Amino acid sequence: MTLPPKVRLVGRRLLQAAPALAGIIIITFVLTRALPGDPAVYFAGPAADEASIAEIRKQLGLDRSLPVQFVSYLRDLATGNLGTSISTGQPVLTEIVTRLPASLELTLTALLLAIAVAVPLGVLAATRPDSWVDHLCRFVVTAGVSLPTFFTGLALVYLFYYLLGWAPPPMGRLDILFLPPDRVTGFYTIDSLLAGDISAFGSALAHLALPAVTLALFTLAPIARMTRAAMLQVLGSDFIRTARAAGLSRRTVLFGYALRNAMLPVITTLGMVFSFALGANVLVEKVFAWPGIGSYAIEALVVSDYAAVQGFVLAMALLFVALNLLIDVIYTLVDPRLQLEE
Amino acid sequence: MTATADHSAPKAASQRNSFWRHFRYVLASNPVTALAFALFLLIVLAAVLGPALVPYDPLATNGARALQPPSWQHWFGTDHLGRDVFSRVVVATRLDLTISVAAVALSFVAGSVIGSLAGYYGGWTDRIVGRGLDTIMAFPLFVLAMGIVAAAGNTIENVIYATAIINLPFYARMARAEVNVRRNAGFVQAAKLSGNSDLRVLAMHIFPNSLPPMMVQISLNMGWAILNAAGLSFIGLGVRPPTPEWGIMVAEGANFIVSGEWWLALFPGAALMLAVFTFNLLGDGLRDLVDPQRRT
Numbered sequence: 116m117t118l119p120p121k122v123r124l125v126g127r128r129l130l131q132a133a134p135a136l137a138g139i140i141i142i143t144f145v146l147t148r149a150l151p152g153d154p155a156v157y158f159a160g161p162a163a164d165e166a167s168i169a170e171i172r173k174q175l176g177l178d179r180s181l182p183v184q185f186v187s188y189l190r191d192l193a194t195g196n197l198g199t200s201i202s203t204g205q206p207v208l209t210e211i212v213t214r215l216p217a218s219l220e221l222t223l224t225a226l227l228l229a230i231a232v233a234v235p236l237g238v239l240a241a242t243r244p245d246s247w248v249d250h251l252c253r254f255v256v257t258a259g260v261s262l263p264t265f266f267t268g269l270a271l272v273y274l275f276y277y278l279l280g281w282a283p284p285p286m287g288r289l290d291i292l293f294l295p296p297d298r299v300t301g302f303y304t305i306d307s308l309l310a311g312d313i314s315a316f317g318s319a320l321a322h323l324a325l326p327a328v329t330l331a332l333f334t335l336a337p338i339a340r341m342t343r344a345a346m347l348q349v350l351g352s353d354f355i356r357t358a359r360a361a362g363l364s365r366r367t368v369l370f371g372y373a374l375r376n377a378m379l380p381v382i383t384t385l386g387m388v389f390s391f392a393l394g395a396n397v398l399v400e401k402v403f404a405w406p407g408i409g410s411y412a413i414e415a416l417v418v419s420d421y422a423a424v425q426g427f428v429l430a431m432a433l434l435f436v437a438l439n440l441l442i443d444v445i446y447t448l449v450d451p452r453l454q455l456e457e
Numbered sequence: 458m459t460a461t462a463d464h465s466a467p468k469a470a471s472q473r474n475s476f477w478r479h480f481r482y483v484l485a486s487n488p489v490t491a492l493a494f495a496l497f498l499l500i501v502l503a504a505v506l507g508p509a510l511v512p513y514d515p516l517a518t519n520g521a522r523a524l525q526p527p528s529w530q531h532w533f534g535t536d537h538l539g540r541d542v543f544s545r546v547v548v549a550t551r552l553d554l555t556i557s558v559a560a561v562a563l564s565f566v567a568g569s570v571i572g573s574l575a576g577y578y579g580g581w582t583d584r585i586v587g588r589g590l591d592t593i594m595a596f597p598l599f600v601l602a603m604g605i606v607a608a609a610g611n612t613i614e615n616v617i618y619a620t621a622i623i624n625l626p627f628y629a630r631m632a633r634a635e636v637n638v639r640r641n642a643g644f645v646q647a648a649k650l651s652g653n654s655d656l657r658v659l660a661m662h663i664f665p666n667s668l669p670p671m672m673v674q675i676s677l678n679m680g681w682a683i684l685n686a687a688g689l690s691f692i693g694l695g696v697r698p699p700t701p702e703w704g705i706m707v708a709e710g711a712n713f714i715v716s717g718e719w720w721l722a723l724f725p726g727a728a729l730m731l732a733v734f735t736f737n738l739l740g741d742g743l744r745d746l747v748d749p750q751r752r753t
Contacts, residue, residue: 138592142601146608261734263684265691266707266726269714277717284715394599398688402711413692416607428604432596 121448128443132436139432144188147425197429198422202415207426211408215430216301217288218407222396224323225330226388233335234381237342238374241350252339259336264395268329268402275325283321285403290318326403334392341384345377375449382446389438393431490742496735503550513541515548515701527720534720536706537713542720545701546728552702553732556613556695557682560620561675567621568628569664569671575629576636577659583633590626598623599685606694616695620685624678631674635667677740680733687729703729 179187191197197207240252268285275282283290288303293315296306303319349355350373358368400409408427415423508515519539527534533542575586593601605619636659639645648662649655687704689695696702698709703725710722 134588135591135595138588138595142592142596143604146604257734257737261680261730261737263687263691263704263707263726263729263733265688265711266722266730269707269711269722269726273714273717273719277715277719390594390597391599393597394688397599397603398691401692412603416603416611417693419607419611421607424604424607428596428600431600435597436595 124447125444128440128447131443132440135436136433139429139436140189140192143425143429143432144185146428147421197426200415200420200423202418202420202423207422210411210423211426211430214406214408214411217303217405218396218400218409219434220302220304220323221326221330221399221405221407222392224327225334225396226392228327228331229335229338229388232331233338234342236335237339237381238346238369238377240339240343241346242369244347249343252343256336256340256343259332259339262333263398264329264333265398265402267332268326268399271325271329272402282325283318285325287404287406288319288322289315290322293318326399326405329402330392330395330399333395334388337384337388337391338381341381342377345380346373349373349377378449379446382442382449385442386439389435389442393435489738493735493738493742496731497739500550500554500732500735503547504554505551507547507550511541511544511547513544515540515545516699526718533724534718536709536721542706542724545706546703546724549701549703549706549725550728550732552696552700553683553687553704553729556617556686557620557679559617560686561624561679561682563617563621564624564628565671565675568625569632571625572629572632572634573636573659573664573667576633577640577655577663579637579640586629586633590629593622593626599688602685602689603692603694606689611694613695616686616689619689620682623685624682627674627678628671631671632664632667635670636663639663639666673740673744676736676743680736680740683729683733683736 195208197211199205200207200210203210236248236252236255240246240249243249272282272285276284289295293312296303296310296312296315296319299306299309304316304323307313307315307319355368355373358372363371396407397409397412399405400407401413404410408430412424412427414420415427503510519535522535522539525535525539533546536542536545571586575583596604602616602619602623605622606615609615609618640663642663645658645662648658653662686695687702687707690702690704691708693705693708696705698705706725707722707729710718710720710725713719713721
């Protein structure tokens with residue numbers, strides 16, 4: 116093998132995601148087929164009689180044994196067939212692919228915003244213990260874990276839409292005056308810029324602002340807490356004392372030595388943060404009527420639309436695995452110690 | 458016989474005294490913890506006595522008094538059906554607390570058993586349990602809870618089970634770690650040599666020693682369980698509309714925020730926040746009480 120060690124490490128990380136994927140596929144299968152509650156009854160609708168339920172059961176393959184059903188489920192997944200939503204009549208995969216960019220735009224903006232605020236806040240709090248920044252950091256962390264996301268969202272809507280009138284009404288991604296920009300990435304902010312439509316960009320950004328801030332407020336608490344703790348620990352370690360004693364500038368010590376090492380535990384916690392963010396994303400989408408996959412799932416839940424909910428859970432889980440994988444790869448590339456192993 | 462009894466009684470009493478002294482010391486040195494205990498008592502009181510104390514029937518509608526802002530008559534105002542928001546918020550405490558206590562208790566018991574067995578026996582038991590927990594953690598937890606409730610049926614019991622399942626990995630991992638470090642401790646070997654069976658050693662000797670850190674975990678976890686349960690009912694799972702519950706009240710109030718009727722959503726949301734906040738503070742306080750080394 117002549118591959119550089121970093122590439123091999125990244126390859127191994129990709130392989131490590133395989134058991135998680137297998138687990139996800141098994142659980143989503145179990146959720147729909149093996150639990151009490153008969154999917155055939157749901158698919159048949161409320162007006163169905165015994166004969167049509169039996170017909171649908173046969174059509175769905177529910178009369179066969181579980182292992183056989185599992186194999187056909189795997190085959191469906193491989194061909195991208197997630198079933199058809201009973202409420203809209205559309206294939207679930209199409210709906211999810213259409214709506215996914217909206218959710219991604221919201222979640223990624225919020226995560227970037229949260230990291231951009233939380234990391235400096237944590238660093239400042241750790242370098243100045245017991246100052247006002249430290250107290251602010253502690254307050255934000257405590258409030259962030261106690262505030263229900265949907266409640267923060269409503270409070271922001273009341274303040275910025277009803278009282279101040281700065282924000283657009285909390286419905287969707289664009290003003291009704293604008294047509295959605297041509298689809299390139301599916302992110303309205305980027306697509307409208309690509310189309311050169313500045314006013315549509317402004318509207319998309321204004322609609323994105325409040326939901327993204329809501330989600331960011333929720334996710335920045337764990338990041339700030341971890342940054343602060345990791346920085347405090349690193350700053351108290353011997354090599355920082357040595358670097359200071361050797362007369363290195365404060366800036367070099369702080370950013371060159373301390374921050375790089377403190378980032379490692381922070382990157383590890385991001386996995387948990389993603390889990391929370393994707394869950395909270397559903398709630399934020401409901402508050403702001405954001406047309407993402409979260410809203411889709413909530414609409415589907417209300418009418419017990421099995422295939423749609425299953426597709427949603429699967430999509431979210433895959434997204435979570437992908438984000439974690441991305442973090443693992445970044446971690447592998449950033450961590451200077453991993454190169455020396457083996 | 459009497460000699461031992463005489464000997465042990467004062468010892469137990471002095472132990473209890475020293476616990477209370479330490480308890481008082483922790484409360485006095487950190488007023489925030491004292492506040493958390495006070496809030497906790499208030500919440501428990503509201504849950505137990507709430508329905509008997511509130512001024513109005515939480516389900517009684519009154520079309521003539523719909524959407525009134527807070528006043529002396531209706532402290533938290535009235536909702537779109539003229540129901541008293543204050544009464545509904547107080548009465549809801551019992552249901553919200555029941556759901557999260559039941560969920561946390563379930564995952565504590567199941568997680569302790571699974572985690573202890575994995576930590577004590579190691580090997581294949583440990584590997585299978587670890588894989589299972591990893592699989593649960595491979596999902597965004599709230600999304601998994603949504604999926605479980607959707608598949609199992611939209612009832613309060615299923616919301617409790619779903620919340621319990623997504624909390625399970627935290628308890629199981631903690632129990633596993635705590636049992637694992639004590640597996641070969643001196644007192645465990647002594648207990649084994651005196652002829653105790655493995656399960657007895659595990660249940661009577663190792664597990665009780667790992668309880669203190671688990672208690673802290675329970676308190677920190679309660680807040681999260683309340684948030685999750687309220688989140689599920691906010692999106693319409695579990696609790697059915699006329700029932701007073703914080704999540705669903707915020708969801709109903711959300712429709713009136715854009716027209717300026719803030720009190721419908723604010724007060725149940727604030728109650729929810731207060732409950733979560735209390736349990737988080739309580740968890741920090743309990744950590745001080747149990748483990749003085751990890752004080753923040």
